[in-house]
Amino acid sequence: MKRIVLGFFLISLLGQINAQIAPQKRTRTTDTTVVNVKEQDTSKVVRALTKLAGLDGNESAKARIQDYLIISSENDTTYVDTTLTIQKEYKFNYLRKDNFGLIPFSNLGQTYNSLTYNFGSTSLMPEMGARARHFNFMEVEDIYYYRVPTPLTELFFKTALEQGQLLDSFFTVNTSPQFNFSIAYKGLRSLGKYQRQLTSTGNFRFTTNYQTKNNRYIIRAHFVAQDLMNQENGGIKDTSVEDFESGSPETIDRSLLEVNFDGSDDAENILLGKRFHVDHTYRLINKKDSLSENKLSIGHILSFNDKTYQFDQGQSSTIFGDAFKTSNLQDKVTLEDFYNQLHLNFSNNIIGDLQFNISNNNYNYGYNRIVILNDNTIINRLKGNVFSAGGKYHKQYKGFDLQGELGLNIAGDFDGNFLKATASFQLNQDISASATLNHSAKAPNYNVLLYQSDYVNYNWRNNFNNTETQQLAFQLKSNKYATITADFSTISDYTYFKKENDLVEAFQNSNTITYARFKLENEIKFGNFGLNNTILYQKVDGSNNTLNVPELTTRNTLYYANHMFQKALYMQTGLTFNYFTKYYMNGYDPVLAEFYVQTENKYGNFPLLDFFLNVKIRQTRIYVKAEHFNSSLTGYNFYSAPNNPYRDFVVRFGVVWNFFM
Template identity: 40%
Template structure:
């Protein structure tokens, strides 16, 4: 697959070179605004080859602005969630192993394309050590109403510390079609992905990082807890979404959405570790499989002036299971699988006309598993980039499967229990205008589920699921403002959040901020656009959740605070035609400050100083 990506790169380069020479600017055969991409929610984005500060923020493995996330030492491994408001919530029970899903592509991460000429999009970036990160995409409209897109994203990085390899791949095949008379619309995609990580369990002796012993400046010499543990999250998903509108104008619309997904999480350890407790086996091989089939059928009435009203019913069937032993260890009293089926009915009203946009959704379960989701928002647009929006949501959510059912070769990590639904209420107000963008969010959590280490020691992990029987109130406010003067700009984003609770269950930093001072100027007779500057990321110290690989989950701890340190990045970026080039000195203040203070979690150090290079290149044939 890696050879295929290289071949696609040089093929695209050759095609581009045949149509232009080095003394001419490439002329697109079509207006750039005709190159469009949109997600399952029909939010349209135009393909953009400009170079802005937002491109700098999105130039990472997630390919999105990761403000509110804090990456662990190795690229593509884990992220601390500093911003609770970014957490995705669904009423339906998920697989679990949520920490490992930070780079897993969901349906909302898949984009569909419409391009007048073939489009190639290439992304490349160096990593920590011995590897690279790549993302290659080719999109073609064989007809104006039929598009095919093929993409592959991968990363391999050995990391700075021992037994910390990241090696992942994400293949996407995407197509969308609409009939010439604009009555039938179809979106289909297949996503196959595997996320492999070596799991070292963190640094064993923190004092090895204090700089007194030069031997440990070579980070692979630092002692870690696990030398032979690894995890893999692998999944395949087939997705279909189509609709038929009987006529233009006021009309009845039939809708159908379905997907099938199978995946597994595997944790392998060649030698059992006393840190995780006893095991009847000398080696650990945990594998949890999950299959889900989802169907949603709806009918709506669409009008020109009064919006669209939609009624639907859905079915969510899942099966989580483990291998049944064929030897003497088989125990007929143990459940080796978990089956369930959930049916919901609901109605939705959408109005989007002139400057107003309303949306109301009501959804309830009709099966023996009670869930509900009530949400609404109202948005008024003064212009395309100037709006005010108020939204509210109330959710009754079934627990993710890992909270109620888990099997492991480690005795401490087996349970079959039950919990109440989590109840979440959200009220949010946001605005964007020519002066600033901002939002305020109030969230109330009841029956919140979490993991906690019952040993309360870093060298002994007995992590179990718990449910908090009291209420948690979360409030956050965020504001962003960019100040420009000639070729200089100062981009600022500040987030303040506070949690009111009787115990330390939901732990978050009070302050999260990012400030970037940068300079932009065309050079070489405007043949190149140069952008250079310094970014400061900071979050106040707090009791950050720790991580346990055998569950692929974060767990609550209240012994050690992390944070309270700045991370300074110096960057030089450039754009030449459709190519954007990135060079960054990451965390350069680690060269002259105390490295022992930089942590993601109690025994997981943040990355040291690195210089990284990469590019993004669009080809329009």
């Protein structure tokens, strides 16, 4: 509830700010927006902010939508997009990104089961674990920085499932052409349709960036604080599976279905995280002559991450085997990671862009207890330092765009290396092609190497080999025809969780796995109608059922879009069809917050049909969707994971509202 109150507080505050600086007039076109920001004598706030931004009455007459810049951690720049497209429909969800290849659990804010995997990696260090809790955890690459001519606010709202709402409020302003800050908060509370399924999550973000007037010094920094809590019911009981699949009127009320944890053995897990991140550079040389352009800069990245994962249960459950105690179970693990990188950047229009860097990771992962199992003491902590070196390269040469990146751990307890090279070429104005080679070797995740729990079976210290992956990827892209993507991966010493003898453990596959993916994306338009298709074909060999994916996954949307009421309103309506073939779908373990391999039952082969109606009025987009409206027509055999049904038919709506000065 505190998160929802905070969300409403931010909405109210930002709404009041923007109410004071509301525009007197706006001109609008279909694809871009021009916002009039000329001073009005009635608004002191407008005059103050305009002056702070360094604009006078004439210069501030018009600010284009392209001037509202969004800058990624890799310095890629886009601008605010207020159009209504089918891609916006795909991104109007809890993650606020296209979730093709993921199937969500029944309640909003729970985890997602993965229908596909990407083994291209440029990481040198293990991940914490509890990966099922990380889908909505915002990493460094998920944070953006801004540069705007006038204050900008975005309000996102969407109804949740049974007593709850999803809110995301965002505000950014340039107090001068050199300095920007932004503040945002996403909060969710949703009770869910089944027993013991409450979700309560919050993502707070603050960013700032500054550059000197001569552009020699640039700094970007952010702070994030995140808490993602889920009650865990262990899925519906085996005895309730038949009741669910029968579709009997008595069980249409899903709260009547028995779940595995519904009394004194109720459980929940939570992922907490805080991060402070700074990235700054100073330009030493910025020299131009008639033949060449030379740039030399030095940079520093500092990032401190503090994560905590905790599983609590009132009373032990036989589902997870024997326990050291029968009540008040608590598994708590922390990871502190302090990262420093120094990099030297040289740019020359003949040689290209070069970077050399050295890095240090100081890590501390573990528990505040010692476990003795079968007369063996399981250590409680992994801590130390890892030093690495690497580089980057970028060059445009005779129509080719060449990029490369490499890294190597040169000292410390974890070995690791990666190499990534990409070559892209623009064949003509519409068609481009690219090829990418990626090699990676790194240690398994921390929770695979070390785990401790009040459950006896969930205690281990493994000395697994590094997982090595090689990936070759190709893409042929045409805005007019289609985008075709193919990648081929080989994985050695793949680590995974598997359920054996009704207990989940960590394993390593010593065989080599080959994994191929082919993806087609295209859109066919005829008049005001459109057919958007995404089709994914996958094939796995040599995995011994340790890497399982559906062979075919597809999403097809037939829609109608047109202007109405003298172009004052833009409407978009249609049907989306989602489907994947049967396969050994991974199960979900709430103690680890991880998915595990199971080979007992196959799931899939059920269609998901959604009907949507979206409209845009000025800078406001309104979304209404009837999700899975065929649930009662095509059989109750839909699952997100074993014993975890997918959502029944539900109607949800929401809005995205941008405010400009």
